[in-house]
Amino acid sequence: MDMTPTIAIHMSAALGALLMGPWALWSRLGTTQRPRLHRAVGYAWVTLMLAGSITAIFIRDTRLPNVWGYTPIHLLIPVTLGGLYVAIHAVMHRAYDVHRKTMQYLYWLACVIPGMFTLLPGRLLGKIVWGY
Numbered sequence: 001m002d003m004t005p006t007i008a009i010h011m012s013a014a015l016g017a018l019l020m021g022p023w024a025l026w027s028r029l030g031t032t033q034r035p036r037l038h039r040a041v042g043y044a045w046v047t048l049m050l051a052g053s054i055t056a057i058f059i060r061d062t063r064l065p066n067v068w069g070y071t072p073i074h075l076l077i078p079v080t081l082g083g084l085y086v087a088i089h090a091v092m093h094r095a096y097d098v099h100r101k102t103m104q105y106l107y108w109l110a111c112v113i114p115g116m117f118t119l120l121p122g123r124l125l126g127k128i129v130w131g132y
Helices: 005-026 035-057 072-092 096-118 124-130
Strands: none
Touching (some): 005 035, 035 096, 072 096, 096 124
């Protein structure tokens, strides 16, 4: 698979979300809370996650086991979009505990774990990083 504009946008959004996630999650921890920082970084993180999810719809791989070009990792698209909806709905209704837990799960399930899979040998990012 070659680096297409869609893949470049997807990788940029995913990497940005991966790096920005801890900043958003930890700006509300402990006694030093920064709600403006948390909100600003949170909006940016949600935007990056949306960009990553939407661009993932257009990335297909026919070399791996797939259905119409969609591989099992594409199952994370509805999980991510649904999780973002739940988290935003929760914060709008002041269910902050649901919001916090949903965002933490999303960070791990939609950023960290898929990020590790993309580094496998044979995947595009794996080839770039490891050279094979």
